[in-house]
Amino acid sequence: MTKLPDAERLCEQLAAELKPRIGPKSAMVGLYTGGAWLAERLHPMLGLKTPLGLMDIAFYRDDYAARGLKHDPKRTKIPFDVNGSELLLVDDVLYSGRTIRAAMNELFDYGRPASISLVVLVDRGGRQLPICGQHVGARVEVPAGMRLNLKKLDSGTLVLALEAERAA
Amino acid sequence: MRLHIKNARVVDPASGKDGAGELFIADGKISKEISKADRVIDAKGLVVAPGFIDLAARLREPGSEYKATLESEMEAAVAGGVTSLACPPDTDPPLDEPGLVDMLRRRAKALARARVYPIGALTVKLSGEGLTEMGQLTDAGCVAFSQANAPLPDTQVLWRALQYAATFGYPVWLRAEDAWLAKGGVAHDGEIATRLGLPGIPAFAETIALATIIELVRATGARVHICRLSSAGAVDLIRRAKEEKLPVTCDVGVHHAHLCDLDLGYFDPNCRLEPPLRSQRDRDALARALAEGVVDCLCSDHTPVDEDSKHRPFSQAEPGATGLELLLPLTLKWGQAQKLSLAATLARITCEPARVLGISSGRLAAGAPADLVIFDPAASFTVAAASLRSQGKNTPFLGYELAGRVRCTIVDGKVVYES
Amino acid sequence: MQRNPQLNEKGELQHLLSIEGLPREILLQILDTAESFAGVTEREVKKVPLLRGKSVFNLFFEPSTRTRTTFEIAAKRLSADVINLNITVSSATKGESLLDTVANLSAMQADIFVVRHESSGAPFLIARHVKPHEHVINAGDGRHSHPTQGLLDLFTIRHYKKDFSGLTVAIVGDVLHSRVARSLIHGLTTLGAPEVRVIGPQTLLPAGVEALGVRVFHDMREGLADCDVVVMLRLQSERMRGALLPSAQEYFKHYGLTADKLALAKRDAIVMHPGPMNRGVEIDSTVADGPHSVILPQVTFGIAVRMAVMSIVAGN
Numbered sequence: 001m002t003k004l005p006d007a008e009r010l011c012e013q014l015a016a017e018l019k020p021r022i023g024p025k026s027a028m029v030g031l032y033t034g035g036a037w038l039a040e041r042l043h044p045m046l047g048l049k050t051p052l053g054l055m056d057i058a059f060y061r062d063d064y065a066a067r068g069l070k071h072d073p074k075r076t077k078i079p080f081d082v083n084g085s086e087l088l089l090v091d092d093v094l095y096s097g098r099t100i101r102a103a104m105n106e107l108f109d110y111g112r113p114a115s116i117s118l119v120v121l122v123d124r125g126g127r128q129l130p131i132c133g134q135h136v137g138a139r140v141e142v143p144a145g146m147r148l149n150l151k152k153l154d155s156g157t158l159v160l161a162l163e164a165e166r167a168a
Numbered sequence: 169m170r171l172h173i174k175n176a177r178v179v180d181p182a183s184g185k186d187g188a189g190e191l192f193i194a195d196g197k198i199s200k201e202i203s204k205a206d207r208v209i210d211a212k213g214l215v216v217a218p219g220f221i222d223l224a225a226r227l228r229e230p231g232s233e234y235k236a237t238l239e240s241e242m243e244a245a246v247a248g249g250v251t252s253l254a255c256p257p258d259t260d261p262p263l264d265e266p267g268l269v270d271m272l273r274r275r276a277k278a279l280a281r282a283r284v285y286p287i288g289a290l291t292v293k294l295s296g297e298g299l300t301e302m303g304q305l306t307d308a309g310c311v312a313f314s315q316a317n318a319p320l321p322d323t324q325v326l327w328r329a330l331q332y333a334a335t336f337g338y339p340v341w342l343r344a345e346d347a348w349l350a351k352g353g354v355a356h357d358g359e360i361a362t363r364l365g366l367p368g369i370p371a372f373a374e375t376i377a378l379a380t381i382i383e384l385v386r387a388t389g390a391r392v393h394i395c396r397l398s399s400a401g402a403v404d405l406i407r408r409a410k411e412e413k414l415p416v417t418c419d420v421g422v423h424h425a426h427l428c429d430l431d432l433g434y435f436d437p438n439c440r441l442e443p444p445l446r447s448q449r450d451r452d453a454l455a456r457a458l459a460e461g462v463v464d465c466l467c468s469d470h471t472p473v474d475e476d477s478k479h480r481p482f483s484q485a486e487p488g489a490t491g492l493e494l495l496l497p498l499t500l501k502w503g504q505a506q507k508l509s510l511a512a513t514l515a516r517i518t519c520e521p522a523r524v525l526g527i528s529s530g531r532l533a534a535g536a537p538a539d540l541v542i543f544d545p546a547a548s549f550t551v552a553a554a555s556l557r558s559q560g561k562n563t564p565f566l567g568y569e570l571a572g573r574v575r576c577t578i579v580d581g582k583v584v585y586e587s
Numbered sequence: 588m589q590r591n592p593q594l595n596e597k598g599e600l601q602h603l604l605s606i607e608g609l610p611r612e613i614l615l616q617i618l619d620t621a622e623s624f625a626g627v628t629e630r631e632v633k634k635v636p637l638l639r640g641k642s643v644f645n646l647f648f649e650p651s652t653r654t655r656t657t658f659e660i661a662a663k664r665l666s667a668d669v670i671n672l673n674i675t676v677s678s679a680t681k682g683e684s685l686l687d688t689v690a691n692l693s694a695m696q697a698d699i700f701v702v703r704h705e706s707s708g709a710p711f712l713i714a715r716h717v718k719p720h721e722h723v724i725n726a727g728d729g730r731h732s733h734p735t736q737g738l739l740d741l742f743t744i745r746h747y748k749k750d751f752s753g754l755t756v757a758i759v760g761d762v763l764h765s766r767v768a769r770s771l772i773h774g775l776t777t778l779g780a781p782e783v784r785v786i787g788p789q790t791l792l793p794a795g796v797e798a799l800g801v802r803v804f805h806d807m808r809e810g811l812a813d814c815d816v817v818v819m820l821r822l823q824s825e826r827m828r829g830a831l832l833p834s835a836q837e838y839f840k841h842y843g844l845t846a847d848k849l850a851l852a853k854r855d856a857i858v859m860h861p862g863p864m865n866r867g868v869e870i871d872s873t874v875a876d877g878p879h880s881v882i883l884p885q886v887t888f889g890i891a892v893r894m895a896v897m898s899i900v901a902g903n
Binding site: 056058059060064065067068069071072073074075076077105106109110111 | 624625626
Binding site: 357358359361362363364365366367368370433434435437476479480481482483484 | 711
């Protein structure tokens with residue numbers, strides 16, 4: 001059984017890695033749901049001037065024709081000007097890369113950022129698009145037929161968990 | 169043609185007889201035992217009864233041949249075991265001229281299927297204004313006079329029409345509906361029409377008109393048959409009129425004995441009927457009144473409608489349902505629900521309508537016309553458009569499983585249908 | 588009884604024909620999705636690519652500029668192609684049947700039909716005859732249903748009042764002829780509003796209306812007492828000719844919403860109207876333009892709600 005890293009420790013590790021790179025134009029956007037929890041943890045640790053943005057990519061996914069609209073999309077809120085910003089895009093698990101593709105398309109509908117850097121807690125490989133993380137907490141191999149998720153306990157602690165893949 | 173029907177369960181509602189037996193037919197009449205028959209029919213497991221008499225079946229000729237023809241509808245009639253039928257005057261042009269009536273009777277006679285009794289128009293063109301030549305129309309073969317579904321709002325004209333008909337003893341058949349209260353309505357005015365957003369016809373559109381007709385019957389002594397009762401209130405009025413011994417009879421369309429406004433479902437245009445299907449309470453009152461005999465007859469109100477005219481939004485769909493081939497199974501279903509004997513059930517489509525029409529068919533007595541039906545009361549089938557002989561495939565019962573299949577129909581001593 | 592024709596075998600929404608018969612979860616799904624779309628209009632690029640490559644055909648057999656325009660805007664914000672069909676001018680007047688019109692359009696690769704028709708039930712007839720990948724959205728059929736209006740009314744109420752569980756809602760006016768009223772009543776009862784009232788004269792209230800789950804009031808002052816939401820329905824001039832009412836002035840006297848009648852409702856009551864308003868007939872200008880009125884926001888919410896409906900059905 002793969003031993004999963006401690007999500008809280010990875011979070012602190014990422015914060016330490018990012019802190020030196022924060023500048024006046026830096027801004028952060030977290031992707032619902034896991035990326036949003038992670039971003040909510042990182043944002044105060046990094047002392048960013050701009051408020052945190054949270055994004056749902058429901059309307060930009062590439063599997064709408066096959067699977068329809070997902071239930072209960074959250075409302076994307078970007079409370080700063082995307083134009084010219086140096087964006088830190090935050091997600092929990094990087095897998096095929098399609099989520100990040102959708103997120104970038106959505107971000108560009110808000111404006112033209114100066115740069116986008118991808119911050120992920122875990123990279124599990126299995127990329128289907130030419131996307132990579134600039135700041136990766138850990139690389140984890142996930143057994144076939146399993147999903148890797150970030151979970152938030154009642155206490156607020158973040159933990160990584162493996163679950164069986166649900167039939168589509 | 170001499171026929172011998174043996175091994176049958178013979179049911180004769182007029183005499184109440186229901187038991188094993190046999191029948192003999194000679195010279196177009198039911199006869200006493202004959203020695204040598206040209207044909208023997210073994211009716212083992214089947215019921216032999218008088219051929220059904222349907223008080224309302226639209227043949228769509230003249231005028232609406234694209235909806236149905238005499239050929240197809242007469243085939244449908246005998247396939248349904250109907251040996252006599254009355255056809256309403258709302259053809260195109262309406263049956264207000266002796267020549268049209270004569271032609272219709274000749275055409276029907278030539279086809280040698282069921283007997284056709286035309287109902288003549290009460291007013292010229294059914295317009296509710298001038299009286300038709302009822303004497304001449306009677307000579308041509310009309311057995312009664314009616315407005316079909318056309319309104320007659322002018323009560324002065326209605327009064328005079330009844331007076332005139334009463335003078336000569338012509339029966340008048342009327343559907344009770346106040347034209348103003350029914351204007352624009354397409355469904356029973358109640359909870360279902362409110363949910364579906366359909367303009368409604370209140371039940372009192374029927375009772376107000378019926379009260380008017382009954383009052384005029386008292387005043388004129390005209391013999392009136394009320395067609396297609398639809399509400400519990402109307403049943404009460406008929407009951408009191410009969411207690412008073414007024415010359416009033418009435419019928420209920422076979423669909424209204426089973427269905428109510430709930431059956432409209434998601435705007436099923438096959439349930440667009442005139443009169444509309446009313447509430448459960450109304451439907452139950454009609455079904456009970458038929459069992460009690462307050463309502464005299466069941467009829468099919470057969471109305472073939474082409475597909476294009478039905479595949480429209482509910483309010484725009486043409487009203488009516490096909491019914492000749494479903495009269496038997498639907499009558500049996502009603503009788504079972506009311507826990508009636510087979511004889512009492514079949515009375516509503518044999519001897520009772522015969523009495524209303526004033527004809528001698530409808531009973532199995534020696535000397536009576538040999539109009540018979542042989543059927544299997546237990547044979548069940550699924551109602552499908554392909555198996556209906558009528559050109560009208562418009563029935564709310566499409567896809568339903570019903571029981572009661574005609575095996576042989578005999579009119580005037582000749583076999584006109586066999587399956 | 589047949590399956591609700593709006594839902595496919597998996598219980599997902601494939602057509603929106605009527606609020607009646609839709610499960611609570613689907614109504615909430617539409618409202619929640621509309622909430623997400625509400626943010627799109629505040630961005631620079633007011634589009635999302637969800638329906639790119641799909642065609643939305645606006646089939647309006649009854650004329651309407653407002654509703655058709657909001658559907659067009661909603662479809663375009665989803666990146667769909669929109670074709671408007673002015674049926675009064677085209678084939679219908681030449682006697683082409685409703686189903687033939689739809690079949691011809693179907694041959695032109697439609698994905699969504701938005702249909703408005705004067706006959707109750709027309710969208711149901713269409714939905715029975717379209718291909719499996721085609722979706723029908725009812726933009727109003729006769730007096731029966733106007734589900735997107737009902738949904739945007741529910742969205743508006745939820746926006747200002749947060750939840751339905753304690754609300755008293757009054758619907759005032761010509762309920763008999765109103766598809767908007769029927770849709771809103773079904774939505775409110777499904778979502779658990781404890782008291783829904785209809786206020787109007789006997790001539791404008793349909794038979795058996797209580798069976799829809801409403802309390803009937805003929806006296807407007809009584810009916811408005813302690814209401815949280817007041818919905819004013821439009822009065823059409825034809826009602827005067829049909830012997831349902833004597834005059835607009837008399838109607839205003841008994842059933843027009845004025846400031847003093849509104850004062851009987853709760854202090855934070857909101858006033859809604861599906862539009863277009865007849866000022867001085869069903870509503871006084873001071874109220875229509877006053878602080879309780881949410882009539883203009885209703886219009887904005889209408890775009891988000893229609894975007895939600897189209898994106899949910901097109902994906903199922």
